[in-house]
Amino acid sequence: MALLVEKYGGTSVKNVTRVMEVAYNVRDRIKEGHQIVMVVSAPGGMTDELIERAKSINSNPRGRELDVLLSTGEQISIALMAMALENLGVKAISYTASQLGIITVGEHNSARIKEIHTEMVKRKLDEGYVVIVAGFQGVTPGGAVTTLGRGGSDTSAVALGAALGAREVDIYTDVDGVYSADPRIVEGAVKHSDISYEEMIEMAGSGAKVLHSRSVELAAKYGIDIHLRSSFNWREGTRIGEEKHMEKHVIRGIAATENLTKVSIEGRCLSLSDTIGAISRSGANIDVITHNYQRGRTEISCIIKEEYLDSALSAIETGEVSWRKELAKVSVIGLGVKSKGTAATVFDILSREGIEVEGVSCSEINISCIIPEEDVKRAQCALHKELIETE
């Protein structure tokens, strides 16, 4: 008998058929004698619909009220899941974050979990219940509803796993694992059976939208394995955990992000911190910063998502500003990136493909190149073929 902590994403509870499919599967594992804690997301698409409805009433709704609104999606899912399990003769009980006591700190819409009261969960598990917890949401010490930011249910599940002392958390979604590249783009992409926390964080940050980055950081902190898998086929997926490939430093994945814009600011006496600070306060996440100082003139450039261009432009107060749209970032990720001197190979491959590189950023396990958006698929295929398929 084991304690299983399982998270089900929006596509896994999108409609009655999906909810029942999950309930049947949970029942089978209950019959095997396991204890199960489920963390569920809002039905697929509902959070977007609610945001749209809010924006049609108030283009800039207050965080507190937006959280009251958005938390209803998960509340609907937990109730329906409990009903589905009870219909199969399985004792089940649902809890919102307020009811359970998932205490958060920080801003509305992007709150962080401070602590989770687990007494109730433990008691109900001991009484034979499947405990169903609303993901994505929390509550302030004062009783206001909060949410953790888009994709936050992954983090709810890992935090609950940590609080309950689980060794592993299953995250069920509509893909069956982490691939070496997007299989819709790169034909030879292969599924990893395991991948390290660090590689997963880089993958997630580089466009592979399979997991909420914060959930992986939290899993690493508490030494919990995440088993990312599909509720559509229930097969073994990818385990995200401590690095297991001793010395075998390989390239593990190619990821990409599109819709990027390069903003460049040139002038005398430009302050890097003032300039980047202004753009950052405008709401844009900043990636790949370059900074040149030559003959008394400073040039600063950075990469932001195109949707933040207007607000970034109005935030910049000094210097001559220019920008280039329709860029993308292609990233090569793996613990082997640095040790093998892969950077030169990456540039060589892109050069042979005739793809121009507008900027580069490297970490210990990630080489990212900014390239024209129109070349991004070709770049992924070429890099995957030479760096992964030929290994």
Next chain:
Amino acid sequence: MALLVEKYGGTSVKNVTRVMEVAYNVRDRIKEGHQIVMVVSAPGGMTDELIERAKSINSNPRGRELDVLLSTGEQISIALMAMALENLGVKAISYTASQLGIITVGEHNSARIKEIHTEMVKRKLDEGYVVIVAGFQGVTPGGAVTTLGRGGSDTSAVALGAALGAREVDIYTDVDGVYSADPRIVEGAVKHSDISYEEMIEMAGSGAKVLHSRSVELAAKYGIDIHLRSSFNWREGTRIGEEKHMEKHVIRGIAATENLTKVSIEGRCLSLSDTIGAISRSGANIDVITHNYQRGRTEISCIIKEEYLDSALSAIETGEVSWRKELAKVSVIGLGVKSKGTAATVFDILSREGIEVEGVSCSEINISCIIPEEDVKRAQCALHKELIETE
């Protein structure tokens, strides 16, 4: 400056346009210096949709989980209403029943309000906020979400008004008051400017579905006037309060209920309490009971809604059972019913119309006749014409 407690029903917050319309109106009254507490229902149709979704997963969902599900509708409304008011520059804050402390006792799905913590409401009113409270819902002392039964938001509003010491509660809906008969059926139906609690309770119980009966009982208990009015035209509606027509005992309304069935049980040694008890436990609300004992044989009949016929039939254990479907009840309501000996006039009118009477029940202020469903519109028109229009 006055404290206004206002309830908005589902049609008043059904979509973005309606929510904004209500918000504009509330803003105008805030500008006049009033303090406003709003109680809002789920967007029109949403509760039915949620019930349907629940039933498609579990035909008999547990009350606790159904309440978790159904309470999301009002939660959506309070958040959207707060956003709408803030968009107009009006400070507003929303509370679910759990957050505020609307403590209930009794069964899930039909809980009763025990007490309401009003400290937070008072503080926020003093700070200049419009306070928006989710109707229909409550919370047990143990923290489980409850609901008050369909139409329960009316009761939430009156209970909140009582707790805050309000003299009047405005209930905004899609009709602009209480009519002497259904205006869609009886051409000469007139709107009452006021009506007594007792008459309103009889009207509600006899098919005029404008108000949750429990809200009227509660208003009577605390001496609060209910002002029933429309958020579609904002005109003066009907005030429900203490009887004001001293000595002027009149007929105030004609109401009707359709889809009724008469169930008759005949036999030796039938026990009235056993028979009626069995039908009642099957879930049916029982109306107009008759009981005959002649030559050693007992005949018991009662009127139930047609939807309960199957369960009632399987609950009856002894006696020969027969039934008649497609019946209706037409009710003549008013404090003048008894004093004027109206019963004979009612029977005379129906008889002249050639309408057969299958059963009768009377109270101090209500004469109800069971008649064939096909005659119910004709009966309402004839009774209204002779008893109300000619007064």
